[in-house]
Amino acid sequence: MTLGSAAGAPTHARRRAGRPPQAVLSxxxxxxxxxxxxxxxxxxxxxxxxxxxxxxxxxxxxxxxxRSKQDVLLLVEDHLMGRVDVTAFGVEPWAEAVKIWAHSYRNVFAAHLPLIPVIALLPVTNAPATITMYEAVTKGFLAAGWPSDSIIDAVVALESFIYGSAYDVNAPADIFDAGSLAPQAPHFAAAVTQRSNPGGQSDANAAFTLGLSAMIAGLLATSTRVSDTE
Amino acid sequence: MTLGSAAGAPTHARRRAGRPPQAVLSxxxxxxxxxxxxxxxxxxxxxxxxxxxxxxxxxxxxxxxxRSKQDVLLLVEDHLMGRVDVTAFGVEPWAEAVKIWAHSYRNVFAAHLPLIPVIALLPVTNAPATITMYEAVTKGFLAAGWPSDSIIDAVVALESFIYGSAYDVNAPADIFDAGSLAPQAPHFAAAVTQRSNPGGQSDANAAFTLGLSAMIAGLLATSTRVSDTE
DNA sequence: TAATCTAAATGAACGGCATTCATTTAGTGA
DNA sequence: TCACTAAATGAATGCCGTTCATTTAGATTA
CATH class of the missing domain: 1.10.10.60 (Homeodomain-like)
Incomplete structure (x- = not known):
């Protein structure tokens, strides 16, 4: 029992000041x-x-x-972006690939809402996994004959919907409960009550599926793309 | 010049402790x-x-x-919701009314990003202006023959897109600049460079317009609504 | 009218947070 | 060998939301 000798418990061993022989952090x-x-x-x-x-x-x-806590969030964000499933691009038809990608993207970040401002507002520079994800998506759009000058806008539009939908996943079930003010908004209150629940899926999933299908259909109808593997 | 007598400067007059004769706050x-x-x-x-x-x-x-700072944010949020333009519903055709509403909604909250989690996650109870907004929108959908059991899902889908698009308005111009990693994502980098800029509108506006038109078209195509004033 | 209750203010204090700085120690390159 | 840089400690800072005891004034009730 000499100076701090106690065997084992390396977890609690106190490090003395100064650069350690071997780097602790990375x-x-x-x-x-x-x-x-x-x-x-x-x-x-x-x-x-x-x-x-x-x-x-x-x-x-x-x-x-x-440099800051924001930097930590960026590290986490980029790591998570590697979990977004882009494997369907080039394998499944474009519309199906987009659906798989979008569902995966939303599910990953629904569990990490505070990262959404980070993704949406910070440059992708030094976010390698994020860039890799965009590369795969871009290639998927190109393979489907999408005109290259509208790919980024289409991806941004889809992402915007995905981010908003990630919030929606975390909304409480009673978010549209008008409470005592319900009498002043009868049509709204009735629509909330009559909201259907097909297949027992949650409200957030119903809205997400509806909106995603609509946007994909709309993009297909609007675009001047040259059909290919689609 | 007796005790704190100095004339004028009522702004800096220090109030003594205790309930004031007339309420200061509301x-x-x-x-x-x-x-x-x-x-x-x-x-x-x-x-x-x-x-x-x-x-x-x-x-x-x-x-x-x-009760908390969150309460302050909720007050501000509800106030701003009153600035969202719903006047086109029942006047313009449904698709046009949705576009006007969505643009207004996005523009209001693009300047108030920190409120988006508040809107998206907090119940509308005790947010009268918010409820009023939803009532007007619901009536607009009903008037266009929308089936009442799918109105809320459609509105939620549109809102999700609007929230995400509000973030996008605040993204820096170089958000998709891959920097030194560009060589590893050639298709993506090329698509970013070739992103067209029709009519000189900003990137965020181009993506918003594209996505909104697509979703509206898709909703119209998908829905089983009974046409009316549309 | 007096006593009691409640509303609305002050001011001191708290704990938590991200961040900075001086200092110490260890590896690295000239 | 000597300077420089990297990587750790530990003390300190300033801001932030929130709480609490206290004070004063209006409202209610006996």
Whole structure:
């Protein structure tokens, strides 16, 4: 029992100040730890202090690898983008591939709502998985004969719908309950009551399926694309 | 020049503790002050301390009228919902009315992005202007012969697209710039470069117009509605 | 009219948060 | 060998939302 000798328990061993012989942190470890924290506690649990603690490090150490918390969110976002399923492009017909991609995209980020402003507002520079996803989607559109000058607009339109739909997944069931104000909005209140529930799927899924089918049909009808593998 | 006598400057007069003879705060005053702060400084400037200061009140006083900062955001949200243009419903054909409504809706909230989670996730109970907006929209759909059991789903789908598009308005111009990773995503990079710019409108507007037209066309094609004033 | 209850303000305090800075230690390149 | 840089600690900062005890004024009731 000399100085801090106690065998085992390396997790709690306190590191002395100064650069350690072997680097403790890396972007990959930070990303992984952040994801684990989010899975356990949600985004309210993702603080720089908690992240540091889970990595057995002082909070300020994180700033040697990351400029800000936003940077951490960007790391997580890019990692998750790798989970979006783009494998249907070039295999299934375009409309079907878009549906599979969109469902997967929405499902991934419905569980990570606070990342949506990050995806929607931050440049893709230094987000390799994100760029890889866009490359696969673009190739899928090109293979279906889509005119290249309208691909980005079509993808942005679909993404906008996907982001909004991700929020909708997290809306409470009573979001349209007008409560005491219902008498002042009779048609609306009636429509909410009569909302059908085909196949027992949730409201969010019904709206998502309806809107996605509509947008895909509309894009097909509007576009001047040259049919190909579609 | 007796105790705090200096004439004028009622703005800086310090109130003594205790209930004032005439109420200083109200929901309406709080809402107005919050909106003014946001206009001046954006949502980063909307803090409880700043809000209190602009109302010449201690921060804790706000909590007599509001349960939390979320409540303040809800007040602002509902106020803004009154600015969404629903006047075209019942006047213009359905497709045209939806376009006018959607553009207005997106434009209002593109300037208030932090409110989108509030709208998308909080019940409409106690948000009278929001309920009024939904009533007008519902009536517009009914008048166009829309089956009442699919109205809410259609509105939710449109709203999802609108929320996502509001984010897109605020995206930087270079959001799709892959930077040094461009060589690894040649098709995507090319599509970004070739993105057309019809009529000199911004990228966000092009994508919004395209997606909105597509969804409206798709909804019309999909639905089993009974044509009417449409 | 007096006593009680409630509404609405002040001001001090709290804990949590992201971030910064001085310092220490270890590897790296000239 | 010496300077430079990378990567850690730990103390400190400032902001933020929120709570609480307290004070004062209006409203209700006996």
């Amino acid at each position: 972007s990959a470890r930070i990303t992984k730890a952040a994801l684990k924290l989010v899975s356990a506690d949600g985004y309210k649990g993702l603080t720089m202090a908690a992240l540091a603690k889970s990595l057995n490090v002082a909070p300020s150490a994180l700033y040697n690898h990351v | 929901s309406a005053r709080i809402t107005k002050a919050a909106l003014k702060l946001v206009s001046a400084d954006g949502y980063k400037g909307l803090t409880m301390a700043a809000l209190a200061k602009s109302l010449n009140v201690a921060p804790s006083a706000l909590y007599n009228h509001v």
